Amino acid sequence: MVVFDKPHALTDVPMHYCPGCTHGIVHRLVAEVIDELSIEGKTIGIAPVGCSVMAYNYFNCDMIEAAHGRAPAVATGVKRADPENHIVFTYQGDGDLASIGMAETVHAAARNENITIIFINNAIYGMTGGQMAPTSLPGQVTQTSPYGRDPKLCGYPIRVCEMLSELEGPEYLERVTVNNVKNVKNAKKAIKKAFQNQIDGKGFSLVEVISACPTNWGMTPQAALKWIDDKMIPYYPLGVYKDRSAKEAE
Amino acid sequence: MAKLTFKTDNCKGCGLCVDACPKHLLRIAPDKINKKGHHPAEITDPDACVGCAFCATMCPDCIIKVER
Ligand SMILES: Cc1ncc(C[n+]2csc(CCOP(=O)(O)OP(=O)(O)O)c2C)c(N)n1
Ligand code: SF4
Ligand code: SF4
Numbered sequence: 554m555v556v557f558d559k560p561h562a563l564t565d566v567p568m569h570y571c572p573g574c575t576h577g578i579v580h581r582l583v584a585e586v587i588d589e590l591s592i593e594g595k596t597i598g599i600a601p602v603g604c605s606v607m608a609y610n611y612f613n614c615d616m617i618e619a620a621h622g623r624a625p626a627v628a629t630g631v632k633r634a635d636p637e638n639h640i641v642f643t644y645q646g647d648g649d650l651a652s653i654g655m656a657e658t659v660h661a662a663a664r665n666e667n668i669t670i671i672f673i674n675n676a677i678y679g680m681t682g683g684q685m686a687p688t689s690l691p692g693q694v695t696q697t698s699p700y701g702r703d704p705k706l707c708g709y710p711i712r713v714c715e716m717l718s719e720l721e722g723p724e725y726l727e728r729v730t731v732n733n734v735k736n737v738k739n740a741k742k743a744i745k746k747a748f749q750n751q752i753d754g755k756g757f758s759l760v761e762v763i764s765a766c767p768t769n770w771g772m773t774p775q776a777a778l779k780w781i782d783d784k785m786i787p788y789y790p791l792g793v794y795k796d797r798s799a800k801e802a803e
Numbered sequence: 804m805a806k807l808t809f810k811t812d813n814c815k816g817c818g819l820c821v822d823a824c825p826k827h828l829l830r831i832a833p834d835k836i837n838k839k840g841h842h843p844a845e846i847t848d849p850d851a852c853v854g855c856a857f858c859a860t861m862c863p864d865c866i867i868k869v870e871r
Contacts (some may be wrong), residue, residue: 556854572816577864738860
């Protein structure tokens with residue numbers, strides 16, 4: 554009996570991501586959820602600009618590539634055009650979602666747009682070679698903060714889930730990570746819920762996945778997973794930041 | 804008995820599966836190089852594998868198929 558294999562919703566195309574990059578794990582989790590919910594034929598994914606710009610090569614469902622940061626706006630249009638027949642998700646990095654696309658993110662959340670957002674927070678711009686992101690940690694060395702991020706000069710990193718949780722709009726906000734087997738299982742549960750919410754018409758569901766960028770963090774893949782525990786989680790605590798339906802049911 | 808099958812040619816040799824195996828059965832093959840130019844992962848003692856799929860769960864590239 555097969556207990557583990559590539560999900561159907563992923564294509565056979567080898568992914569271009571660096572060795573040990575957790576983008577691959579998160580792609581797989583999204584695909585497993587699409588399989589389990591039997592929604593491949595009606596799902597439309599919106600790829601970002603960033604390392605996952607070519608995510609359209611890796612998912613078997615229909616995909617659209619949006620301009621940098623605009624994925625939630627594109628997803629809004631696609632979903633509203635045919636809300637009954639399509640499941641729409643975006644897959645976005647932190648540079649895409651929390652920098653150039655912050656306006657689209659906040660307003661889609663405020664409108665409680667019935668879409669699913671998978672937000673990869675790796676605290677860096679991976680694709681362009683490791684520049685500081687809005688989520689880079691205080692003191693983090695990047696190409697554009699060679700002496701470490703100085704909050705006096707560049708401000709503090711943005712905690713997207715906490716910030717959006719202050720809005721009335723969004724249905725569901727959770728932060729997870731994928732740096733060990735247990736956390737991967739939790740991440741999958743959150744991603745599944747974010748898709749199920751859309752199927753149930755509940756509205757804006759965002760899962761922030763704390764991810765590793767071993768290449769631009771300048772670490773081995775193993776050290777990068779440990780750095781998530783040591784540095785990322787203390788600043789970005791895991792957990793559910795909003796779950797309106799669960800709260801109303803209380 | 805469990806069985807692992809590796810898509811060796813696509814393995815990137817990142818080693819995340821090696822660290823994930825609770826029984827320490829995997830390694831990055833020091834004497835092999837795949838088409839991509841990476842040292843691929845391999846299992847050293849297939850008979851000892853319990854089929855927990857921890858390795859496959861951590862693999863970013865869906866290289867490992869697990870049967871039990
Ligand atoms: C309008 C526009 N501005 C800037 C860029 C350059 N650019 C490409 S990817 C990127 C940021 C990518 O970082 P992130 O979203 O964190 O994704 P990652 O690569 O880390 O997965 C930037 C600034 C662009 N392609 N288009
Ligand atoms: S640069 Fe970083 S985020 Fe991009 S593929 Fe490589 S490890 Fe992943
Ligand atoms: S985790 Fe996957 S890609 Fe990395 S070494 Fe193991 S089999 Fe190869």
